[in-house]
Amino acid sequence: xxxxxxxxxxxxxxxxxxxxxxxxxxxxxxxxxxxxxxxxxxxxxxxxxxxxxxxxxxxxxxxxxxxxxxxxxxxxxxxxxxxxxxxxxxxxx
Numbered sequence: 001x002x003x004x005x006x007x008x009x010x011x012x013x014x015x016x017x018x019x020x021x022x023x024x025x026x027x028x029x030x031x032x033x034x035x036x037x038x039x040x041x042x043x044x045x046x047x048x049x050x051x052x053x054x055x056x057x058x059x060x061x062x063x064x065x066x067x068x069x070x071x072x073x074x075x076x077x078x079x080x081x082x083x084x085x086x087x088x089x090x091x092x093x
Contacts, residue, residue: 014058017054024071
């Protein structure tokens with residue numbers, strides 16, 4: 001079963017992989033440093049190399065609420081990144 005992040009059902013407890021720091025923050029920092037839009041291979045490489053922790057789904061949701069924004073889903077990193085870029089003030093250069 002898959003939900004928002006990378007969900008698994010284990011003993012009736014839903015667990016998710018959560019990038020730390022948030023994947024959207026990593027991608028934003030790298031793109032701003034680079035000065036041009038990230039490519040799909042770059043986004044996927046950053047996703048594949050990020051540190052993740054496993055936590056219960058309800059804890060991940062609470063952390064997201066406290067942080068004040070949703071992270072992008074690792075399994076949909078490229079599509080989510082393309083969708084969120086305009087709200088971060090990034091153009092297509």
